[in-house]
Amino acid sequence: MGLIVQKFGGSSVKDAEHIMNVADIITKTYSDGNSVVVVVSAQGDTTDELLEKASEINPKASKREMDVLLSTGEQISISLLSMAIEKLGYPVTSLTGWQAGFITDSTHGNSRIKRIEKERLVNELDKKNIVIVAGFQGINAYDDITTLGRGGSDTSAVAIAAVLHADLCQIYTDVDGVYTADPRIVPKAKKLDEISFDEMLELASQGAQILHTRSVEMAKKYGVNLEVLSSLTRRPGTKIKEDVSVEKLLIKGVAKDDNIARLSVVGVQDVPGIAFKIFSQLAAKKVNVDIILQSVGRDNKKDISFTVSTSQKDEALEVLDSIKNIIKPDEIVADEEVAKLSIVGAGMLANPGVAAGMFEALSDAGINIQMISTSEIKISVLIDKKDTRKAIAAIHDKFIV
Amino acid sequence: MGLIVQKFGGSSVKDAEHIMNVADIITKTYSDGNSVVVVVSAQGDTTDELLEKASEINPKASKREMDVLLSTGEQISISLLSMAIEKLGYPVTSLTGWQAGFITDSTHGNSRIKRIEKERLVNELDKKNIVIVAGFQGINAYDDITTLGRGGSDTSAVAIAAVLHADLCQIYTDVDGVYTADPRIVPKAKKLDEISFDEMLELASQGAQILHTRSVEMAKKYGVNLEVLSSLTRRPGTKIKEDVSVEKLLIKGVAKDDNIARLSVVGVQDVPGIAFKIFSQLAAKKVNVDIILQSVGRDNKKDISFTVSTSQKDEALEVLDSIKNIIKPDEIVADEEVAKLSIVGAGMLANPGVAAGMFEALSDAGINIQMISTSEIKISVLIDKKDTRKAIAAIHDKFIV
Numbered sequence: 001m002g003l004i005v006q007k008f009g010g011s012s013v014k015d016a017e018h019i020m021n022v023a024d025i026i027t028k029t030y031s032d033g034n035s036v037v038v039v040v041s042a043q044g045d046t047t048d049e050l051l052e053k054a055s056e057i058n059p060k061a062s063k064r065e066m067d068v069l070l071s072t073g074e075q076i077s078i079s080l081l082s083m084a085i086e087k088l089g090y091p092v093t094s095l096t097g098w099q100a101g102f103i104t105d106s107t108h109g110n111s112r113i114k115r116i117e118k119e120r121l122v123n124e125l126d127k128k129n130i131v132i133v134a135g136f137q138g139i140n141a142y143d144d145i146t147t148l149g150r151g152g153s154d155t156s157a158v159a160i161a162a163v164l165h166a167d168l169c170q171i172y173t174d175v176d177g178v179y180t181a182d183p184r185i186v187p188k189a190k191k192l193d194e195i196s197f198d199e200m201l202e203l204a205s206q207g208a209q210i211l212h213t214r215s216v217e218m219a220k221k222y223g224v225n226l227e228v229l230s231s232l233t234r235r236p237g238t239k240i241k242e243d244v245s246v247e248k249l250l251i252k253g254v255a256k257d258d259n260i261a262r263l264s265v266v267g268v269q270d271v272p273g274i275a276f277k278i279f280s281q282l283a284a285k286k287v288n289v290d291i292i293l294q295s296v297g298r299d300n301k302k303d304i305s306f307t308v309s310t311s312q313k314d315e316a317l318e319v320l321d322s323i324k325n326i327i328k329p330d331e332i333v334a335d336e337e338v339a340k341l342s343i344v345g346a347g348m349l350a351n352p353g354v355a356a357g358m359f360e361a362l363s364d365a366g367i368n369i370q371m372i373s374t375s376e377i378k379i380s381v382l383i384d385k386k387d388t389r390k391a392i393a394a395i396h397d398k399f400i401v
Numbered sequence: 402m403g404l405i406v407q408k409f410g411g412s413s414v415k416d417a418e419h420i421m422n423v424a425d426i427i428t429k430t431y432s433d434g435n436s437v438v439v440v441v442s443a444q445g446d447t448t449d450e451l452l453e454k455a456s457e458i459n460p461k462a463s464k465r466e467m468d469v470l471l472s473t474g475e476q477i478s479i480s481l482l483s484m485a486i487e488k489l490g491y492p493v494t495s496l497t498g499w500q501a502g503f504i505t506d507s508t509h510g511n512s513r514i515k516r517i518e519k520e521r522l523v524n525e526l527d528k529k530n531i532v533i534v535a536g537f538q539g540i541n542a543y544d545d546i547t548t549l550g551r552g553g554s555d556t557s558a559v560a561i562a563a564v565l566h567a568d569l570c571q572i573y574t575d576v577d578g579v580y581t582a583d584p585r586i587v588p589k590a591k592k593l594d595e596i597s598f599d600e601m602l603e604l605a606s607q608g609a610q611i612l613h614t615r616s617v618e619m620a621k622k623y624g625v626n627l628e629v630l631s632s633l634t635r636r637p638g639t640k641i642k643e644d645v646s647v648e649k650l651l652i653k654g655v656a657k658d659d660n661i662a663r664l665s666v667v668g669v670q671d672v673p674g675i676a677f678k679i680f681s682q683l684a685a686k687k688v689n690v691d692i693i694l695q696s697v698g699r700d701n702k703k704d705i706s707f708t709v710s711t712s713q714k715d716e717a718l719e720v721l722d723s724i725k726n727i728i729k730p731d732e733i734v735a736d737e738e739v740a741k742l743s744i745v746g747a748g749m750l751a752n753p754g755v756a757a758g759m760f761e762a763l764s765d766a767g768i769n770i771q772m773i774s775t776s777e778i779k780i781s782v783l784i785d786k787k788d789t790r791k792a793i794a795a796i797h798d799k800f801i802v
Binding site: 016019020050053054056057058060061062064065066068069071072075076078079080082083084086087093094096098099120143144145 | 488
């Protein structure tokens with residue numbers, strides 16, 4: 001018995017049948033004696049339909065008006081879900097973002113939550129109401145409607161859990177938890193019962209698309225206990241929290257990201273300041289660079305390689321082209337046929353055997369490693385895209401199964 | 402040059418093409434040097450689609466949640482219309498009901514506007530923005546979303562025109578003005594250039610479904626100059642105002658209402674208090690009675706007849722049944738095969754020839770009059786429903802053409 005925040009995504013409320021299923025989960029939680037706040041996204045295809053309407057009229061519409069339009073999606077969801085709960089005979093009230101007190105900055109389309117004025121939420125809970133809140137949205141200081149951008153509803157749920165000091169924040173998705181690898185690629189992948197915030201963050205940013213990093217970062221910052229679980233199976237999911245009790249598994253998972261490109265600046269002068277020129281210009285154009293590799297200089301020349309997301313490849317190439325007469329490379333090469341694999345787990349660097357084991361597994365499988373990057377809890381390698389599945393299986397076999 | 406409020410209904414914004422047409426009307430008005438506030442309804446079928454979604458989940462959903470759901474319809478319209486105006490290169494901002502300051506009472510589904518907190522509207526106009534406001538909606542004192550019920554968007558427009566002291570409030574519909582009779586029934590019907598509030602009120606309540614009586618009443622109360630016109634033809638429409646300059650036409654129009662039923666309580670005792678008993682009981686059950694006719698007593702017995710809307714016929718019969726042993730009638734008769742025709746125009750009672758002319762026209766056409774009711778500016782008769790078209794044509798010929 002306590003206060004539980006539950007978040008349901010668009011696929012969980014896509015039609016009347018799914019909405020009744022979600023209403024059943026919510027009212028069961030309430031019947032068990034808990035106070036319940038629910039955060040819900042727009043129904044399945046609603047957002048796409050609204051985007052289509054907008055693009056027919058003005059493909060370059062302002063972000064302010066896009067926010068006014070898109071925020072109706074969650075408003076439809078909260079009312080329908082509340083009606084479903086009314087039908088089951090429970091006390092319920094729906095709240096839009098502004099009614100729930102979400103105050104954000106003014107970055108339309110990608111706002112940050114500044115604070116939650118929680119009086120209304122607290123009042124509704126005091127009245128023993130189940131509270132259904134529209135995720136993804138808020139208002140700025142001028143009472144204009146804003147939206148939170150990607151992963152916004154997860155962030156809304158964690159923010160409410162933080163300000164209300166909820167005992168648990170459950171994120172319902174269409175998978176039943178966090179796995180050691182993508183189960184569609186590695187059939188032997190295991191569901192984790194628990195994982196730490198930092199490990200989840202590395203997995204999330206490495207392409208395990210379950211929880212947006214932003215919501216995990218917020219949960220870590222405010223100490224919100226998270227659970228990822230499925231609205232369909234209703235089995236226990238994966239708990240994400242600060243202190244994971246027993247570290248049975250050193251490696252918590254294998255993640256892949258194949259929406260990346262490798263760029264190489266070949267044969268630049270081996271003098272100080274070249275790397276600074278390249279990466280300061282990239283930063284000025286807001287190109288996010290991930291792994292960086294610099295070859296040891298030879299014959300007074302060196303190579304600098306780095307990875308960017310595929311969507312920023314062309315911008316990165318333009319930047320390199322614009323400074324060509326300063327850095328004077330022999331050649332600039334771009335390659336999209338690459339993938340990044342990462343293994344994530346606490347204490348990685350303190351266990352040198354882990355990196356060695358990963359390289360051994362890849363070597364045994366005949367896979368060439370192009371680049372390597374390591375952190376406290378992560379080791380990433382860049383490989384040929386065609387080797388992705390084989391490499392994930394090899395690493396998983398080595399460490400997890 | 403001045404401040405103009407324009408209202409567009411759901412059919413005027415039903416798709417991208419219609420929205421661009423409306424944007425063109427608005428920006429032309431703005432280009433002429435006017436400040437412009439626009440009130441818009443939900444797109445064509447949006448409301449029906451939302452009602453369908455609700456009824457799939459819970460046909461007995463609370464009115465509070467229905468308001469949360471339905472108010473998204475206008476929010477979609479205001480954003481799309483704003484995007485269309487952005488495309489034409491004009492400064493614009495959309496406002497939902499609560500952003501525009503609409504404070505209502507708490508009667509969900511049929512709220513009354515209590516006040517408009519006009520600061521935001523004034524600020525946006527000061528910034529030279531075209532302001533697009535969601536009609537039909539507001540919030541109550543607890544920040545809950547409310548809707549205004551039938552004719553709500555017209556009322557929103559007139560209310561804004563009233564608080565901002567607008568020079569004109571234009572109601573765009575799919576007809577190009579107020580006619581002397583329904584042009585689909587009387588091909589010779591003429592469009593009126595001007596009509597007074599009182600005349601419009603009588604026409605509206607008599608079934609000329611152009612403007613809801615509520616908005617006309619508000620316009621009369623606050624002296625808002627109205628104009629009814631078409632968003633498609635773009636010709637001058639009909640102006641509705643307090644002082645109509647020249648009274649060329651005594652009769653301003655013929656209206657019909659055939660959604661009515663006549664109930665007769667035949668052969669009750671001709672003693673005081675019988676009518677009181679009947680009509681006080683009907684009022685207690687909120688049955689709206691229109692025309693009342695009481696026969697002159699004979700043999701110590703009399704008949705009392707009255708009309709109600711078809712939708713309340715059964716309730717009215719139940720009420721009569723419940724007091725049968727008090728009023729002791731010989732018989733209770735209900736007849737739905739009736740229609741009410743009204744002619745509307747100022748100074749009607751001061752011109753006794755008008756009533757006589759109406760009765761003469763009906764008599765010449767061989768149409769029997771069942772009941773008669775008169776007011777300062779209206780004469781209504783009850784006739785057989787099958788005679789409706791013939792009767793309208795006869796009256797129109799007599800007075801208007």
